[in-house]
Amino acid sequence: MRKNLDMFFTFFKIGLFTFGGGYAMLPMLEKEIIEKKHWSTDDEIMNYYAIAQCTPGIIAVNVATFVGYVQTGVIGGIICTLGAISPSLIIITLIASVLTNFQEILIVQHALVGIRLAVCVLMTSSIVKLYKGNVKDLITASIFIGALILAYFTDISTVYLVVAAGITGVIIYNLKISKEEVRK
Amino acid sequence: MNILLQLIFEFFKTGLFAVGGGLATIPFLEEMIAKYGWFTADTLSTMIAVSESTPGPIGINMATYVGYITAGLPGSIVATLALVTPSIIIICIISKMLTKFQESKLVKGIFYGIRPAVVGFILSACVSIFLLTLFNVGAFQSSKNILDLFNLTNIALFAIVYVVYKKAKLNPIIVIVICAFLGILLEL
Numbered sequence: 236m237r238k239n240l241d242m243f244f245t246f247f248k249i250g251l252f253t254f255g256g257g258y259a260m261l262p263m264l265e266k267e268i269i270e271k272k273h274w275s276t277d278d279e280i281m282n283y284y285a286i287a288q289c290t291p292g293i294i295a296v297n298v299a300t301f302v303g304y305v306q307t308g309v310i311g312g313i314i315c316t317l318g319a320i321s322p323s324l325i326i327i328t329l330i331a332s333v334l335t336n337f338q339e340i341l342i343v344q345h346a347l348v349g350i351r352l353a354v355c356v357l358m359t360s361s362i363v364k365l366y367k368g369n370v371k372d373l374i375t376a377s378i379f380i381g382a383l384i385l386a387y388f389t390d391i392s393t394v395y396l397v398v399a400a401g402i403t404g405v406i407i408y409n410l411k412i413s414k415e416e417v418r419k
Numbered sequence: 420m421n422i423l424l425q426l427i428f429e430f431f432k433t434g435l436f437a438v439g440g441g442l443a444t445i446p447f448l449e450e451m452i453a454k455y456g457w458f459t460a461d462t463l464s465t466m467i468a469v470s471e472s473t474p475g476p477i478g479i480n481m482a483t484y485v486g487y488i489t490a491g492l493p494g495s496i497v498a499t500l501a502l503v504t505p506s507i508i509i510i511c512i513i514s515k516m517l518t519k520f521q522e523s524k525l526v527k528g529i530f531y532g533i534r535p536a537v538v539g540f541i542l543s544a545c546v547s548i549f550l551l552t553l554f555n556v557g558a559f560q561s562s563k564n565i566l567d568l569f570n571l572t573n574i575a576l577f578a579i580v581y582v583v584y585k586k587a588k589l590n591p592i593i594v595i596v597i598c599a600f601l602g603i604l605l606e607l
Contacts, residue, residue, distance in 0.1 A: 248592070250474065250475050250476070250479075251474050251475070252474060252591065252592045252595050253474060253475055253476055254471075254472070254473075254474060254595070255471065255477065255548070256440050256441050256442065256476060256477050256478075256544065257440050257441065257476055258541050258544050258545070259476075260476070261541070262591040263591050263592065265591075266590055266591055278530075278534075281530075281534045281537055281538075282517075282530050282533075282534070284537050284541075285530065285533040285534060285536075285537045286510075286513060286517075287440075287510075288439065288440075288537060288540065289438065289439075290438065290506075290509055290510065290513065291434060291435050291436055291437060291438050291505055291506065291509060292434050292435075292437070292438075292502075292503070292505055292506030292509065292510075293434075293437075293440060293441055293444075293476050293478035293479060293502065293503070293506065294439075294440040294441070294476070295441075295476035295478075295479070296476070296478075296479070296502075296503045296506045296507075297506050297509075297510050300506055300507050300510040300511065300514070301510055301514055304510065304511050304514040304515075305514060305518070309507075309511050312507055312510065312511050312514070313507055316503050316506070316507055319475075319476070319479075320475070320476075320479045320499055320503060322474055322475050323473075323474070323475030323476065323479040323480050323483050323499070324479075324483050324495060324496065324499055326473050326474055326475065326480075327469070327470075327473060327475070327480050327483040327484050327487065327495065328483060328487050328492060328495050330469060330473060331483075331484055331487040331488060331495075332487065337469065337473075338468060338469060338472060342603055343472075345602045345603045345605075345606050345607055346599040346600075346602045346603050347472050347599075347602065348552075348602045348607040349598040349599045349600065349601045349602020349603065349605075349607055350595055350598055350599050350602065351548060351551065351552045352552055352573060352576055352577060352580065352598050352601070352602070352607070353580070353591075353594045353595045353597070353598035353599070354548060354595075355545075355548060355549055355552050355553065355577055356577060356580045356581045356584055356594060356598075357584070357591050357594060357595075358541075358545045358548075359545075359581065360581065360584065360585065361541075362538065362541060362542050362545065365537075365538045365541065366538055369534040369535050369537075369538050370535050370538065375531070375534075375535040376535070378532060378535040378536050378539070379535040379536065379538055379539045380539065381536075381539070382535070382536035382537075382538075382539030382540055382543075383539035383540075383542050383543050384539075386539060386540050386543035386544075387543040387546055392438070392439065393439050393540055394438055394439065396536060396540075397533055397536060397537075400532045400533045400535070400536035401529040401530075401532050401533050402532070403532045404528045404529050404530065404531040404532015404533060405525060405528035405529055405532065406528075407528070407531070407532065408524070408527060408528030408531045408532070409524060409528055412524065
């Protein structure tokens with residue numbers, strides 16, 4: 236029970252400070268889930284993002300469900316998701332009912348530019364870290380560059396790109412392993 | 420049919436078929452406009468803008484917004500819960516299988532290939548916010564002066580905040596709060 240409450244509030248906090256899509260959650264996940272609580276590792280979070288990318292649903296919710304499920308099963312998955320979506324429910328309901336001109340308030344506009352700057356800083360730091368952790372040789376570097384270019388410049392669905400990267404991964408990884416076995 | 424049931428049905432469907440994150444729900448929202456007329460295309464663009472500039476994942480914010488303007492508070496709650504239900508079911512099943520097979524060569528190979536691609540996707544998703552915040556593409560296009568391309572104030576702030584964040588190992592939440600105040604104080 237205490238663990239479940241802890242998970243709810245941790246994801247509530249993460250949801251409250253996520254500005255943008257599911258990726259904007261990443262710096263907070265690194266700090267709260269990986270460093271502080273040790274509920275996941277860097278590699279696991281990357282795996283979750285990879286799967287979240289090609290399964291239906293909101294990426295942030297998929298990742299929250301993963302983290303929760305691994306901790307305390309289905310209940311954990313539900314609790315982390317509810318934690319992550321509660322801030323949205325409260326804030327958007329307030330904005331839609333009371334603060335209908337929310338974005339036109341000058342002070343809000345200035346604060347949002349500041350927050351965008353923060354998101355740039357946090358995402359740069361996360362991307363540098365992820366790059367170091369996951370791009371280790373020529374092959375992974377080629378996959379990284381290929382995915383970046385195709386995702387940014389074309390309309391090809393990331394689902395296909397994920398599948399293509401996965402197939403490439405299986406072939407190369409198994410070739411590598413068999414090479415190492417031959418050497419031994 | 421009761422409007423709440425309609426909301427549940429539509430958002431469950433969206434959660435089940437929108438692959439690739441919050442912005443992938445937009446076509447489904449457009450379909451709701453055509454089918455039920457719950458809101459207008461103008462409202463949809465306001466909703467997208469508000470969802471991007473308020474805390475919380477964009478997809479969730481939009482579901483809450485549509486639910487609220489369609490059927491008030493009960494609407495926002497059922498729309499949001501309906502949207503996330505398929506995810507919870509699907510991810511719990513996948514997670515169960517994953518823990519079973521994560522040591523297999525096949526699964527390790529798949530992730531060996533996918534992880535660097537995901538880093539690429541994340542960078543690609545951030546390009547637009549980098550361009551918007553650190554550069555003035557519009558001003559450059561009209562003046563053709565290379566100096567106008569860079570938003571020097573923001574680039575300087577970016578560098579300072581980045582160094583402080585890394586050196587002091589700040590919590591990301593603190594960085595967001597500080598930058599929001601900087602935005603207000605410096606009228607960015």
